[in-house]
Amino acid sequence: MDTPSFRAMGHRMVDLIADYWDDVESMPVLSKVAPGDILAALPASAPRCGEFDPAHPDAFWNALAADIDRVIMPGLTHWHHPRFFAYFSANISGPSVLADMLCAGLGVQGMLWATSPACTELEQRMLDWLGEAIGLPEQFLFRAGAGGGGVIAGTASESTLVSMLAARARAHAASPAAELVAYASDQAHSSVVKAAMIAGIASSASDTMHVRRIAVDAQCRLRVDELERAMQADLAAGRLPFFIAATVGTTGVTAVDPVRDVCLAGARLPVRPWVHVDAAHSGAACVCPEMRWMLDGVDLVDSFCFNPHKWLLVNFDCGCLWVADRRPLLDALSITPEYLRNAASDSGSVVDYRDWQVPLGRRFRSLKLWFVMRAYGLDGLRAYVREHLRLAELLESLIRSDDRFEVVSPRTVNLVVFRLRGGGDVANRAMMDAVNASGRAYLTHTTLPATHPVAPGAVVLRAAVSGALTREPHVRDLWETLRSHATLRA
Ligand SMILES: Cc1ncc(COP(=O)(O)O)c(C=O)c1O
Numbered sequence: 001m002d003t004p005s006f007r008a009m010g011h012r013m014v015d016l017i018a019d020y021w022d023d024v025e026s027m028p029v030l031s032k033v034a035p036g037d038i039l040a041a042l043p044a045s046a047p048r049c050g051e052f053d054p055a056h057p058d059a060f061w062n063a064l065a066a067d068i069d070r071v072i073m074p075g076l077t078h079w080h081h082p083r084f085f086a087y088f089s090a091n092i093s094g095p096s097v098l099a100d101m102l103c104a105g106l107g108v109q110g111m112l113w114a115t116s117p118a119c120t121e122l123e124q125r126m127l128d129w130l131g132e133a134i135g136l137p138e139q140f141l142f143r144a145g146a147g148g149g150g151v152i153a154g155t156a157s158e159s160t161l162v163s164m165l166a167a168r169a170r171a172h173a174a175s176p177a178a179e180l181v182a183y184a185s186d187q188a189h190s191s192v193v194k195a196a197m198i199a200g201i202a203s204s205a206s207d208t209m210h211v212r213r214i215a216v217d218a219q220c221r222l223r224v225d226e227l228e229r230a231m232q233a234d235l236a237a238g239r240l241p242f243f244i245a246a247t248v249g250t251t252g253v254t255a256v257d258p259v260r261d262v263c264l265a266g267a268r269l270p271v272r273p274w275v276h277v278d279a280a281h282s283g284a285a286c287v288c289p290e291m292r293w294m295l296d297g298v299d300l301v302d303s304f305c306f307n308p309h310k311w312l313l314v315n316f317d318c319g320c321l322w323v324a325d326r327r328p329l330l331d332a333l334s335i336t337p338e339y340l341r342n343a344a345s346d347s348g349s350v351v352d353y354r355d356w357q358v359p360l361g362r363r364f365r366s367l368k369l370w371f372v373m374r375a376y377g378l379d380g381l382r383a384y385v386r387e388h389l390r391l392a393e394l395l396e397s398l399i400r401s402d403d404r405f406e407v408v409s410p411r412t413v414n415l416v417v418f419r420l421r422g423g424g425d426v427a428n429r430a431m432m433d434a435v436n437a438s439g440r441a442y443l444t445h446t447t448l449p450a451t452h453p454v455a456p457g458a459v460v461l462r463a464a465v466s467g468a469l470t471r472e473p474h475v476r477d478l479w480e481t482l483r484s485h486a487t488l489r490a
Helices: 003-026 037-041 057-075 094-106 117-133 156-174 190-198 224-236 259-267 282-287 289-295 327-333 343-347 366-400 424-438 472-489
Strands: 149-153 179-185 211-214 239-247 274-278 303-306 319-323 405-407 415-420 444-447 459-464
Touching (some): 037 057, 094 366, 117 319, 149 156, 156 319, 156 327, 179 190, 224 259, 259 274, 282 303, 282 366, 366 405, 366 415, 424 472
Parallel strands (some): 239 274
Antiparallel strands (some): 149 319, 303 319, 415 459, 444 459
């Protein structure tokens, strides 16, 4: 494809995306296709002859555009629909998409400083900008020169894995033969257990001897007394507590673990375990100073991650990880074959991000942070988050105003967790399915822990208010949709 054709088609692609954003509200939120429908619409094998003919570029574009409409669009669940309230969001924005285009077009690999210095140094500066913006202590920033710093990973799962590998390296350096045990609340994300499986700590997903799932309190926060009891029991049995994952914003109900008390409990052990904070979703709220109560104790942790790609207007993928001390990370992940050696790396004066992650190659993802932070500024990002907090509060008050419903868990950020009082799990699932099938909105559910004081083990519904296009009328519309389905079920 020559550059004139690329240029012409690129303009049309930007039009297609902008039209999609303008029109998405008129589409049903949830895809209605059946399993296999998309497969059936696609040829079984790749075309033998190329379809692009430089003499007729329009023909190729027209064929692609028709197939996007016919095959792809019906199979989309519209994550950027203003009435998408499921899971946690995966935000996008104009500046971020433009940056992603530039990243693709420049096509650099930032595995070493030397393979594109701008890729590494922009990332270092952006992780400092962002770390400062959410109120991380100085030791996590490059500018402090204390050995800490941040890196862009694909996802929070990768950040947790990399942190656990660093923790394992640190523990094994001190006690090479120790049998290691990790700890997280029973509400922590499954990525903690998965990391332990990949790191060879846990033999399977059900290996609770090597990943202790700690009980939570009435607000779904990790119980530090239970954590201490479990760690002491493991020590007494000759095992070594080496890693604690504290969650700031659990997936189920956005509960915030008591990070400071978790760290203090770790510090009371003969060998201090690594403490990692998983703030995948809720960390974004800390751009607002009034939300930084969630970070109390973060000055004591070893690593911290959150995903700007969830709730901070940056396209997937952009998961950010900060460490207070990079040495254990490098001990865990650094390996230098001859073909990667170069003068800059040998000098020790540059960051080679390949040593901070599992893969070698890496994209120029910091462009997305740069474009987004420059476009909105910190004030703009704060206003964005605060508006979602306001809308979530509004939704919560609407739900509380109708006694057929109850809010079952305290709201910490932008997630409202609620249920129909009557009819139990069956009625709640049926209402959610009906709302989702209507195409008007999309919600997902979770179950509360068996020890929950209001609704033990119950199926509850979650509405995460964090869509970039979501405004007050969409939240009110969700409420009307819920009410009308509750009436049908009464
Ligand atoms: C608390 C928490 N941690 C980790 C994850 C996993 O995120 P990722 O897809 O970035 O690995 C999620 C996903 O929602 C989450 O809520």
